Amino acid sequence: MDATEWDTRYRLAREAQAGQAGRLWSALPAQIVQDTVSPFPPGRALDLATGDGRNAIWLAGHGWTVTAVDFSAEAVGLAEAHAAEAGVSVDWQVGDATTWDPSGESFDLVTVMYLHLPEPALRAVLARAAGWLSPGGHLVALGHDQTNLATGAPGPGDPAILYSPELLRSCIDPASPGASRVVRCETIRRDLATDPEAPGDGGAATFALDTLLVVEV
Numbered sequence: 001m002d003a004t005e006w007d008t009r010y011r012l013a014r015e016a017q018a019g020q021a022g023r024l025w026s027a028l029p030a031q032i033v034q035d036t037v038s039p040f041p042p043g044r045a046l047d048l049a050t051g052d053g054r055n056a057i058w059l060a061g062h063g064w065t066v067t068a069v070d071f072s073a074e075a076v077g078l079a080e081a082h083a084a085e086a087g088v089s090v091d092w093q094v095g096d097a098t099t100w101d102p103s104g105e106s107f108d109l110v111t112v113m114y115l116h117l118p119e120p121a122l123r124a125v126l127a128r129a130a131g132w133l134s135p136g137g138h139l140v141a142l143g144h145d146q147t148n149l150a151t152g153a154p155g156p157g158d159p160a161i162l163y164s165p166e167l168l169r170s171c172i173d174p175a176s177p178g179a180s181r182v183v184r185c186e187t188i189r190r191d192l193a194t195d196p197e198a199p200g201d202g203g204a205a206t207f208a209l210d211t212l213l214v215v216e217v
């Protein structure tokens, strides 16, 4: 989906929830993201493809100084409204994750959640993101696993844009400048009742399968 199509999805969510800021996704990050990030000392964070901002807002609420980027201006507008409601400050930017550049800044944490792109673009995004980490910093990526298709759980239906541990691991070059180290890369099970990607997710499915990548430099 391009930025215009995402804009339409976010605009419809806003219009359907008249009187509220509008929300396409759950209010909190996936539990595995909260559990993974919580032990890290807060510093500078970047949330790429932030959507309506749940990861960025949670990070800002936990002491991180956050920059958040999405190519949908509608999504960023909703994220700004949610951040105001939550009383947190985030540097929101409209930008394309495949070309956005932090202008020389580095980060202690980069999060990339449910950004599903064709493989060459995903490889480039994750490799660039790992390259923006400060020494000791982490890249945390999470998205729908290819095996999620068999669960009946929500998520993209095109296997070409789904993740696998093999794919995500191969996006990180251990010989890159800064020597990125994969500390975790696996398929994880997410309980849809307690940890939905979007409100009301699930239908007949009770769990979803995601791929988690955690990289340290």
Ligand SMILES: C[S@@+](CC[C@H](N)C(=O)[O-])C[C@H]1O[C@@H](n2cnc3c(N)ncnc32)[C@H](O)[C@@H]1O
Binding pocket: 003, 006, 025, 026, 048, 049, 050, 051, 052, 053, 054, 055, 069, 070, 071, 072, 075, 095, 096, 097, 098, 112, 113, 114, 115, 116
């Ligand atoms: C499934 S949503 C996930 C949003 C958010 N990361 C979350 O977990 O709630 C995917 C998001 O990626 C954004 N996106 C897709 N391709 C993008 C790109 N090339 N650059 C920036 N954002 C992109 C969409 O606008 C959408 O907000």
